[in-house]
Amino acid sequence: MQHHTSSGQQETDGESPHARTLFEAFMDHSPAITYVKDERGRYVYTNRANASRFGMPISGKTDAELFSPELARQHQLQDAKVLEEGQAQEFTETSVEDDGEHTWHTIKFPVRDVEGRRFVGAMSFDVTDRKRIEDELRKTRDQQEGHIRERTQELNQANGSLRQLSARLLGLQDEERRRIARELHDSVGQMLVALGLNLGSIEGEAQGLNPELTRALVEHRALLQDAINEVRIVSYILHPPLLDETGLASAIRWYVEGFEERSDVAVQLDVPANFSRLSQEIETALFRIMQECLTNIVRHSHSKTAGVKVTQTEEQVVFTVRDAGRGIPREKLMRIKQLSGAGVGLRGIKERVRELGGILDIESDDTGTIVTVNLPVSAIEPPITPSQGCPEEKQA
Ligand SMILES: Nc1ncnc2c1ncn2[C@@H]1O[C@H](COP(=O)(O)OP(=O)(O)O)[C@@H](O)[C@H]1O
Ligand SMILES: [Mg+2]
Incomplete structure (x- = not known):
C-alpha cells in the first residue's frame, strides 16, 4: 500500500526508517496500553504507557511475574482463546494497582510475523472513570426503582385496606338494614297490631259515642291501617324477609x-x-x-x-x-x-x-x-x- 506524506514523497509500508520512528512515537504517545506476547506468553513488545504502568521493563516477562495468580490465569485463558479462534476478542477486567482498583477494557487480536510465528497483540484502555460513572448511575437507578417499588407496595396496601374497609362497610350496612327492618317489623309493627286490637274493643262500643267521636274513630282506623302498611313497606324494602x-x-x-x-x-x-x-x-x-x-x-x-x-x-x-x-x-x-x-x-x-x-x-x-x-x-x-x-x- 502506498501513502502520500505531506511533503509529497511516496513511501512504502515498513520500508522507510522515518515511518518506523513515527510508528514508535505513535505507540509511545498512545494513552492506550499496547503490547505483543509470543505464544508462550512472553512480552516481546510493549509501549511506554504499559512500561510506566509497571515501573520496570517487562520485555521477556510473563503475566505470572506481573500479576496475581488469578489475573495471570485470566490472561492466559484470554490469549489462548484469541490464538485458538484466530479472531479479535474484547475483555473487561479489574486489577488492583498502587493507586487503587482499575478497570481495563482490552481488545486482543492474533498477530503473525513475516515468518509465520503467532503472537497475541493487545490494546487496553483504562475505563475506570467510565465504569465508576456507570456504577453510580446504576446504583441511583436501582435506588429509584427501589423507591418506586416501595411506593407501589404502600399504595397497593392502602388500596387493599380501603377495599377491605368498603367491603366491611357494605357488610355492616346490610346487617344494619336487616336489624332495623326486623326491629321495625317486630316492635313497632306489633305495637300497631296491639293498637288495632284496642281500637277494635272501642269500635265494639261505638254505638254509644257521639258523631264527632265516631268520626274520629273511623279516622283512627284508617290512619292505623296506613301506619301498618307504611311500616311493613319500609321494613320490607330495608330487608325483605323473603330474601332470608x-x-x-x-x-x-x-x-x-x-x-x-x-x-x-x-x-x-x-x-x-x-x-x-x-x-x-x-x-x-x-x-x-x-x-x-x-x-x-x-x-x-x-x-x-x-x-x-x-x-x-x-x-x-x-x-x-x-x-x-x-x-x-x-x-x-x-x-x-x-x-x-x-x-x-x-x-x-x-x-x-x-x-x-x-x-x-x-x-x-x-x-x-x-x-x-x-x-x-x-x-x-x-x-x-x-x-x-x-x-x-x-x-x-
Ligand atoms: N340507568 C341509568 N340511566 C342513565 N344514567 C344513569 C343510570 N344509572 C346511573 N346513571 C348515571 O350514573 C351516575 C352514577 O350513578 P350512581 O353511582 O348510582 O350514583 P347516584 O345515583 O347517587 O347519582 C348517575 O348520577 C347518573 O348520571
Ligand atoms: Mg344511584
Missing part, C-alpha cells in the same frame, strides 16, 4: 311488583321458576344491586320500561338490569368504569361484585343502559319451598 326465607328469586319478584306500583316503570321480569338458593352473601348482594339499578332507572334514565333477568348455571349466576332510557353520558361512563367518578351507588355495586370475585359490565348509550353482573357460585342448593321453612341464618 325463600331466597333471591321470590324477593326479586316481590320487590319488582312493589317497585312497579311506586314508580311508573313497567318491569319485565325473567327469573327461572327453578332458581336455586345461593349463599346469603350472594343473594343479599344481588338484591341490593337490583335495588340500586332500579332506583337509578327511576332517578336518571327517564325510561318507562326496565328488564330484570337472572340466569344460573352450576358455576355462575348472571344478573342483568336494563332500561330503554337516555343512557349514562360517555364521559361519566368512562369515569365510572375507571372508578374515579362513579356515584356511591355504582361504586357500591362494583365493590360488592369485586368482593365476590365477579365481573361487572356496564353498557350504555342513548338507547339505554344494561348493567350485567357475573358472579361465580360454588355449591348451589336445591330450591327451598316455603313448606321447608326458613334456612339457617348465616350472620356476617
Whole structure:
C-alpha cells in the first residue's frame, strides 16, 4: 500500500526508517496500553504507557511475574482463546494497582510475523472513570426503582385496606338494614297490631259515642291501617324477609311488583321458576344491586320500561338490569368504569361484585343502559319451598 506524506514523497509500508520512528512515537504517545506476547506468553513488545504502568521493563516477562495468580490465569485463558479462534476478542477486567482498583477494557487480536510465528497483540484502555460513572448511575437507578417499588407496595396496601374497609362497610350496612327492618317489623309493627286490637274493643262500643267521636274513630282506623302498611313497606324494602326465607328469586319478584306500583316503570321480569338458593352473601348482594339499578332507572334514565333477568348455571349466576332510557353520558361512563367518578351507588355495586370475585359490565348509550353482573357460585342448593321453612341464618 502506498501513502502520500505531506511533503509529497511516496513511501512504502515498513520500508522507510522515518515511518518506523513515527510508528514508535505513535505507540509511545498512545494513552492506550499496547503490547505483543509470543505464544508462550512472553512480552516481546510493549509501549511506554504499559512500561510506566509497571515501573520496570517487562520485555521477556510473563503475566505470572506481573500479576496475581488469578489475573495471570485470566490472561492466559484470554490469549489462548484469541490464538485458538484466530479472531479479535474484547475483555473487561479489574486489577488492583498502587493507586487503587482499575478497570481495563482490552481488545486482543492474533498477530503473525513475516515468518509465520503467532503472537497475541493487545490494546487496553483504562475505563475506570467510565465504569465508576456507570456504577453510580446504576446504583441511583436501582435506588429509584427501589423507591418506586416501595411506593407501589404502600399504595397497593392502602388500596387493599380501603377495599377491605368498603367491603366491611357494605357488610355492616346490610346487617344494619336487616336489624332495623326486623326491629321495625317486630316492635313497632306489633305495637300497631296491639293498637288495632284496642281500637277494635272501642269500635265494639261505638254505638254509644257521639258523631264527632265516631268520626274520629273511623279516622283512627284508617290512619292505623296506613301506619301498618307504611311500616311493613319500609321494613320490607330495608330487608325483605323473603330474601332470608325463600331466597333471591321470590324477593326479586316481590320487590319488582312493589317497585312497579311506586314508580311508573313497567318491569319485565325473567327469573327461572327453578332458581336455586345461593349463599346469603350472594343473594343479599344481588338484591341490593337490583335495588340500586332500579332506583337509578327511576332517578336518571327517564325510561318507562326496565328488564330484570337472572340466569344460573352450576358455576355462575348472571344478573342483568336494563332500561330503554337516555343512557349514562360517555364521559361519566368512562369515569365510572375507571372508578374515579362513579356515584356511591355504582361504586357500591362494583365493590360488592369485586368482593365476590365477579365481573361487572356496564353498557350504555342513548338507547339505554344494561348493567350485567357475573358472579361465580360454588355449591348451589336445591330450591327451598316455603313448606321447608326458613334456612339457617348465616350472620356476617
Ligand atoms: N340507568 C341509568 N340511566 C342513565 N344514567 C344513569 C343510570 N344509572 C346511573 N346513571 C348515571 O350514573 C351516575 C352514577 O350513578 P350512581 O353511582 O348510582 O350514583 P347516584 O345515583 O347517587 O347519582 C348517575 O348520577 C347518573 O348520571
Ligand atoms: Mg344511584
